[in-house]
């Protein structure tokens with residue numbers, strides 16, 4: 160290890176930044192997280208630095224650097240963009256034993272700047288000694304995802320409790336166990352979701368040595384979490400945080416198993432959902448499971464594909480939970496249509512051309528979907544069909560019967576964002592044939608009315624173009640209306 164990690168106390172310390180450009184501004188932004196007295200020396204400065212100077216938040220000296228500027232400084236940053244000047248600042252600082260950092264020049268620096276994950280007062284610093292800053296950024300991103308935004312609140316709460324707990328629990332080993340329980344268990348989860356009353360109850364039960372079972376009954380709660388279309392990288396930060404808090408996961412069929420890796424290993428897993436032609440858990444049963452687990456005082460993560468509010472039956476689960484007096488939170492997710500459109504580069508609205516976009520489902524409990532076919536068949540209509548593969552012939556028939564142009568563009572994305580993803584571009588006229596010939600399966604989104612190559616944005620390498628080779632007359636199972644429409648092509 161060449162660079163030894165340290166955290167410098169900059170409270171009220173004097174820190175000098177030489178340079179007034181963008182890099183110097185970035186350093187000042189970072190330093191302003193502390194209460195250091197910041198001085199900037201530069202002949203020209205950015206608007207941001209000038210405004211901070213005007214507000215007396217920093218001190219700006221508009222002239223060339225002088226060695227005496229280093230007097231009384233705890234640290235100095237050189238970010239002038241001029242290598243000779245940076246080197247001069249470095250020499251002057253080292254001559255006075257003032258620690259110096261020169262931007263992008265470790266050879267001229269006596270300390271380097273790590274990548275930082277800031278959850279004040281918890282700070283994580285990551286450095287690779289300049290070997291691979293990209294790796295440091297990767298670790299930073301990972302930690303940013305894993306540590307809840309309000310993680311610092313938990314640390315501040317612990318700080319505030321230190322004295323009380325030290326008095327209440329004099330034995331060091333017992334105290335350590337108590338801290339572990341508080342900072343890793345229900346107390347932590349209550350704090351992180353802002354449930355102060357609940358946290359207070361848990362703390363009181365712990366401090367008064369009550370049997371945990373005899374402690375006031377802890378209310379469970381449920382988060383309905385949108386887990387996106389499959390790619391775990393599309394999870395939101397909040398989804399990951401809620402996953403980590405959960406005691407029990409109630410998991411839908413379409414949720415990628417990789418998503419579960421973000422949950423605690425000891426979290427119980429209950430798999431529910433509807434496999435076409437396979438085992439099915441009824442919605443009523445899922446509702447019962449959610450209520451049962453939450454009433455047992457557990458933190459429940461209900462994992463759903465895509466977004467919970469888009470064909471996700473979240474409303475029914477919310478109603479059941481609310482009727483049972485259980486707190487429920489909805490964590491939005493990336494819905495399949497948006498993810499699939501992004502994968503193939505298909506904008507779902509286009510300035511001046513596509514001003515409205517809707518999502519419809521081709522599946523209903525009753526069988527045949529009762530959609531407004533006339534509206535959908537209009538030339539201005541653009542929409543995404545969920546659960547539409549099985550009903551593709553019906554979709555095609557009804558749209559053509561309602562007057563849709565058989566040449567209406569259609570894009571199908573199957574298993575969007577997963578390794579097995581496939582995408583096809585065809586026309587409404589060829590939709591059924593395309594699905595049958597290429598054995599398109601579920602899950603898939605069918606986009607209708609979005610011209611995949613018109614905008615020139617679609618990524619052609621991701622899309623297979625399907626045009627029927629047989630003449631229209633040879634296509635079986637078309638009713639008269641459809642055959643007439645096709646004949647007009």
Ligand SMILES: C[S@@+](CC[C@H](N)C(=O)[O-])C[C@H]1O[C@@H](n2cnc3c(N)ncnc32)[C@H](O)[C@@H]1O
Pocket residue numbers: 387388389413463464465466467468469470471493494495496499544545546547572573574575576577601602603604
């Ligand atoms: C019950 S709906 C759930 C939709 C989900 N709530 C959402 O917002 O994406 C299931 C349908 O979503 C679509 N779907 C879900 N994941 C998909 C994926 N990875 N690729 C393509 N379509 C997907 C398919 O149309 C599938 O039949």
